[in-house]
Amino acid sequence: MLERIHLSVIQAVDQQGSLTAAAKQLHLTQSALSHSIRKLEQNLGIAIWLREGRRLRLTQAGEHLLNLANRVLPQLADAESKLQQMAQGERGTLRVGMECHPCYQWLLKIVAPFLAQWPDVDVDVKQKFQFGGVGALLDYEIDLLVTPDPFHSEGLHFVPVFDYEQVLVVPHQHALAQRKYLQADDLADQTLLTYPVSKDRLDIYTQFLNPAGVTPKRHKTSETTDIMLQMVASGRGVAALPRWLAEEYSARLPLTVLRLGRNGIAKQIYLGTRESDKDIEYLAAFIDLANAYEQASIDEQA
Amino acid sequence: MLERIHLSVIQAVDQQGSLTAAAKQLHLTQSALSHSIRKLEQNLGIAIWLREGRRLRLTQAGEHLLNLANRVLPQLADAESKLQQMAQGERGTLRVGMECHPCYQWLLKIVAPFLAQWPDVDVDVKQKFQFGGVGALLDYEIDLLVTPDPFHSEGLHFVPVFDYEQVLVVPHQHALAQRKYLQADDLADQTLLTYPVSKDRLDIYTQFLNPAGVTPKRHKTSETTDIMLQMVASGRGVAALPRWLAEEYSARLPLTVLRLGRNGIAKQIYLGTRESDKDIEYLAAFIDLANAYEQASIDEQA
DNA sequence: ATCAATGCATGAGTAAAATTAATGGTTTGT
């Protein structure tokens, strides 16, 4: 009944001062506008303008409508332009899901340049999912999953973005600190510090302790890497971490980094997306940035 | 491009859960909605829903639109219902112009019951007009003019709403306090207090002093009746007021009320409106209230 | 596994609405 065009006409007439000029602005004929508003006035049962000679003067009702137009039309125009940008993959919200606790540090390194490169794309990071990371991806709860466990499924696509070695961190003066590498039973009398997630999602258990049937003396958890390593440094336990993260901290704290097993525990982190999202430019760009970062790390080592 | 109907559809689908149900709510067929949104999606170049089996799931773009719909649609609906009320004369703003300073007290007595009777009508009072009260009425600056000078003009209509006598107020112990009535030259050695308006709008001049060629010794002004009469009571001057107002104050202050001339100065207050507004119910109602109040005053005197 | 129910999409036809063109009347300013 009260349509966008009506508000546009009211606004244009106010700006231009006459129906004829307003019609020009709206790329319509004066007749079209005259008909259009006449119908509106009939439907509402109230005059919007008083016709005084060849001048239109807003009535109280008209003033209200002008006010409404000035409030509402910009919102519609704004929404349209944003949708336009979304359509071209320039704008949106990239919802990232994390299934890999220590990867948060890594993620931040990717997010920073991403935000700079895509000023109209927001990034949300979520860490809790009702039906797991893959479920969140399939349920459109997130758009990108950072995970060490690529769960190949219909409609999903995973790409590895970096390889790392899972290592053990102990304080400098620790009994094991001089060893070349560790065996599972070395941890039998140790206190192990991990993130607070179930054991089947901790590689130190699934790939190291469980196969050898070993259980550490105690198991404590910590939400944050910082606190965890403060505790390791003060002799309260040992922790398993990606090597790159462990080495970053060992520059600041008295920590020694040890290989787990003769060949070490090799891990990969994958980024998972929905195949249907393959045309979203900023999503592809994020993955590119992740790959570029990995490549930069490799180059650095060489 | 992005029309009200589109927002309505998005909102209805969200509320009802399906296109079919939404169509029912909007009194349209499912087909109509399907066509309508298909076109919108094509125009915007972006999907609003993902079709998953027979379920529709909002995309990010769709979420934005839903958000917009929930913000904008109520505003449109609200505006429509208010216009509806305005159309029926139940709602609006009654802009009252005053060309009669002391009438403000009287106006308040009419406004109070009016506001109670017309809860959706606001009252604005204005006292300054670029081209005088009649000009303000003709320019739609105000809708109702309270004036002692009915200036009959094409398209305007004036009705008298009350008669009063303009009197002089002096302090009890004043030299003139015992007089039955005053003559113009009695004021020649007095200080006259008036509202700050030009002399040709002060009846004491136009109808009393000027005809006799008398000028008071001094002329001071005061914006408010209260201050003015405080000054009169303390012997700083004399003031001309409507009798009803003077008597109201003389109950609280040591003031004596004196007739101006043998027969007194008779005045009327008129309410002026545009003839084209004669169908505005609340405007007629206001005038009725004013008349009723006048009638009640007369009855009281009897 | 089959079947009915439910839901969305689509094509064609139709009804409705918007728009234009043409024109006339009024006002405004020169």
Place this chain on the structure above:
DNA sequence: ACAAACCATTAATTTTACTCATGCATTGAT
């Protein structure tokens, strides 16, 4: 007095919106 500017109106046309009929996919029950 005249030309220019402006709005209203009628009639014709184009465009858009809507419905009907139908098809296909999914869902859930037996």
